[in-house]
Amino acid sequence: MKHYFIQQKHLPRLTLFFAGWGMDECPFMDYCPENSDLLVCYDYRSLDFDFTLLQGYQEIRLLAWSMGVWVASMVLQDMDLPICESVALNGTVTPVDDLKGIPQQVFEGTLEGLNEVTLEKFIRRMCLKKENLETFLSKRPQRAVEELQEELRRIGEQVKSCAVPSFAWERAVIGKNDLIFTAVNQKNAWTGTEVAEYDIPHYSEEIMRDLLCPSVI
Secondary structure (H helix, E strand, C coil), rough: CEEEEECCCCCCCCEECCCCCCCCHHHHHCCCCCCCEEEEECCCCHHHHHHHHCCCCCCCEEEEEEEHHHHHHHHCCCCCEEEEEEEECCCCCCCCCCCCCCCHHHHHHHHHHHCCCHHHHHHHHHHCCCCHHHHHHHHCCCCCHHHHHHHHHHHHHHHHHHCCCCCCCCCCECCCCCCCCHHHHHHHHHHCCCCEEEEECCCCCCHHHHHHCCCCC
């Protein structure tokens, strides 16, 4: 796993963000939360997390998106951390699952067929709307498709070999127009958890910025 401080002022509060598959720091470089440092995690070929980066923080706001929801759940489930808020965005703790995640056949098809052309198709499905797509493409991750395929393969292997994580999320945000983690499957996964639904696709610049950079935190 890789870690990148978007904002590091050594404030008492940290916003800890687990991004989705295929990401790096580029899509989030202009995010500047008030009164909080911002640490982005990505590249889940390994789930090794550097907990020394969290030392000294009195409060941690946890946000995870897409595959990052499962990764954060795995990494943090047995840790005693000062988490004051936890929000899962368009993802589940069972990321490869016919009823509560991405269906197995869809996941395997994406993995085996991944190339430059299919990656662009995935990004269009992820963003859905033209303006949203243009925003994402203007700051898209700078990673090779071969690396993304390796990351997706490792995620699939780890999901299959590990028990469902026990981390308890405070709130889940579901995109009604999500074509990656469908709204139906997300709702199946979050029974018993507070849920908020929005008319957004899998990636929404607006909701992402609102969650990572709220005006008052």
